[in-house]
Amino acid sequence: MVATDFCAEMLAHAASRGVAITLVADALELPFEDASFDVVTVAFGLRNMADYPAALREMQRVLKPGGHLLILDFSLPRGPMRPLYRFYLHNVLPRMAGWITGQRDAYEYLGGSIESFPSGKGMTDLLESCGYVETVATPLTFGVVSIYQASRPPLP
Numbered sequence: 480m481v482a483t484d485f486c487a488e489m490l491a492h493a494a495s496r497g498v499a500i501t502l503v504a505d506a507l508e509l510p511f512e513d514a515s516f517d518v519v520t521v522a523f524g525l526r527n528m529a530d531y532p533a534a535l536r537e538m539q540r541v542l543k544p545g546g547h548l549l550i551l552d553f554s555l556p557r558g559p560m561r562p563l564y565r566f567y568l569h570n571v572l573p574r575m576a577g578w579i580t581g582q583r584d585a586y587e588y589l590g591g592s593i594e595s596f597p598s599g600k601g602m603t604d605l606l607e608s609c610g611y612v613e614t615v616a617t618p619l620t621f622g623v624v625s626i627y628q629a630s631r632p633p634l635p
Contacts, residue, residue, distance in 0.1 A: 481516075483509065484524075506534045514543045522551040526596040535609040545633035548611065549626065553589075554598035556622030564623060568593060602627050 482493045483504040490501035504510050506521070506528055519538045528534045538548055556564050568590040577583025597605050602625070603614040611629035618625045 481511075507537055509537055509541050511541045513540055514546075515541045516546060517543055518547050518549065520549045520551070523553070525550055526552050526592050531597070531605060532609055535606065535611070539610055539631050542631040544631055546631045548606075548629045548631070550602070550629075551624065551626050552596065553593045554596070554618060554622055554625040555593065556618070557599075560621050564621075565594075598625055603629075 480498065481500045481502060482490060482498045483502045484490050485503065485505050487503050490503060494501050502510065507530060519542055525531060525534060542548065555561060573583050573586040573590065576586040599616050603616050606614045606627065606629045610632065612632050613630045615628045616625055
């Protein structure tokens with residue numbers, strides 16, 4: 480297992496939790512050979528990348544044929560939970576977290592980034608447009624978070 484992040488502090492945290500191999504790297508330009516990994520995961524990171532399709536294509540490049548991609552990130556719930564969550568996300572969370580941390584801007588950014596991030600079918604469509612197959616979106620916690628699964632096509 481190899482953990483990469485562009486932020487050395489995040490990698491130091493990962494190392495303190497038992498990740499043996501860490502490497503400062505940009506997900507848009509991973510320093511690995513083609514077809515190096517069976518699985519690539521990203522948790523709460525793709526949403527913050529400058530170019531989702533470029534990042535997804537780069538992750539696919541380092542996946543072995545038939546390899547799996549797992550993405551965990553925030554999403555917007557559907558149905559009656561959606562307006563309640565959006566009110567919380569844009570009004571309650573920035574005020575409370577801003578008061579506690581002194582960094583309200585970060586929590587206002589969070590709400591906007593969640594709103595603009597593709598979720599559900601939007602994400603599976605994006606994955607498919609980047610060449611992935613067997614795409615699945617699974618909402619969790621009433622749809623506040625989702626896991627996306629996809630595979631690099633196997634060799635013919």
